[in-house]
Amino acid sequence: MSENKLLLSFLLELSEALSNYGQPQIQEELPKLFCEVIKADGCAIYEQKINNYILHKQYSASVSSHFASFWQQIGWNLSTAAVYIDAPETAGRYFQGGIWQRCLLLPLLREDKIEGVLLAGWAGASPLDGLLQEELRLLQPISQLLSDIYCTTHLITALKEREKSLSILYQKAEQELENGRRQVSLALHDEVGQVLTSILLQLNILQQSEDLDYVKGRLGGLSHITQQTLEEVRRISHNLRPALLENLGLQAALESHIKEYTDSTGIAVEFRHHNLEERLPDDVEIIVYRAVQEGLTNVARHAGASSVMINLTVKSNKLLLQIADNGKGMEERKSSGLGLLGIEERVKLAKGKFWLLNQKDQGLTLNILLPLV
Incomplete structure (x- = not known):
């Protein structure tokens, strides 16, 4: 032997x-x-x-x-x-x-x-x-x-790169979370807090006044200030989680965001959707909404595009989202930014697939496939 x-x-x-x-x-x-x-x-x-x-x-x-x-x-x-x-x-x-x-x-x-x-x-x-x-x-x-x-060498290399990217993404998420807390805190303190303090002081003055005409006049002003404060609270709340997404669903929230985006950037956006009559799972709706937000933001910042096509289709317990622009595409040597990396991680956690189709001088297409069960 x-x-x-x-x-x-x-x-x-x-x-x-x-x-x-x-x-x-x-x-x-x-x-x-x-x-x-x-x-x-x-x-x-x-x-x-x-x-x-x-x-x-x-x-x-x-x-x-x-x-x-x-x-x-x-x-x-x-x-x-x-x-x-x-x-x-x-x-x-x-x-x-x-x-x-x-x-x-x-x-x-x-x-x-x-x-x-x-x-x-x-x-x-x-x-x-x-x-x-x-x-x-x-x-x-x-x-x-x-x-x-x-x-296994290429798998180990890919895992190391992924670990590095996740570390950077975690640091960015922590920084953004802290910045978000700071902004909300400042907004509540400097804007909402000061206005409420002013309202409280004026109410104390009115309580001590016996002039009804003066009181009525001041109440009208207080009503206007209160309405403005309510709008400010709604704005802060919308930045944290859009009310339209919560109350009316994904289609209405996306249409509203796209209109605001087009008005502010001048970039034409065509939104096509199929089978969105039923509400989707909460995690799917927020992933899609944030993906559209990030995708459109990247187009405005980097693509040099004049138009964007968004396709959103639900079929056979799957959701497919495509965001395609007519811009210059992504440089081959350049990796995805942290915003897209964050979206990719959200998609992977939901057991979905995320990929980019890049055509130099012809545009970039962001693709997301999510299971609905």
Whole structure:
């Protein structure tokens, strides 16, 4: 059972190398390590890109032997299990030229989906020639370990970027929350509080007056001041949560906001909607309303657009929102702003999908798909 010892030896070598060097260095050194332990003449790592497998890293013991820059399956369904081929004609399918007579295919899997393949070759006899079919199972833990090494790096990088973005977003949210509290506090104290104090003082004066004509005249003025104060309280409340959204629903709230937006910016907005007769869940309505707010704000600030199209459709327990402008689009090197990132996080928390379609000099389309159950 020397083949078994060989495979176990490689598994131990790989585990030890991982603990000593870490993932990035192992990705570079693994083909060479594989050749040295398994006694292969060459080894290559291919990553799947659409229908092709693109060469990621290779090592050959001989200068004359090499691997193609891409490898495509020809008449072979790549298995999710390890495959060893000791027939030269069959093995030759996986190489473009060269001296290869044997080959080993180890799939790189992520969630049972093939993301790449390790392809090892031998120019002549191989130490694995005596490997029985059931002993191929010893290659499965090796395949899994290779998958962890090569198929999780981009996920880790994406998670780190997401963690960084969420940290920035959290700080911004905390800052905006504190600014919001400060603004409400100042509005209540400086505007509402002072007016109420003035009303109270004037009422005290009127209580002491016996001139009815004077009292009636002053009451008219107090009524006007009270009405203004009520409007100010409504304005503060509207900034916190629009009353129209609360009382009349999403369609009315959006139509009101769009009218105010068009009046203040001069940007034409066409609002198309389908199947909005019924009220939607509260969290969905606020997500859509804030998304439209943020989307229109971005158009006014950055897009250089003259018109915006908003499509809102409810169908089959799903809601689709699209906000498309005719502006200059988003610069490729520029990432989404924190406002859009905040909307994206709201959508993800609601188990929805968020994506942008960017066309340079033709505009940007914001897309949101939300489940309604």
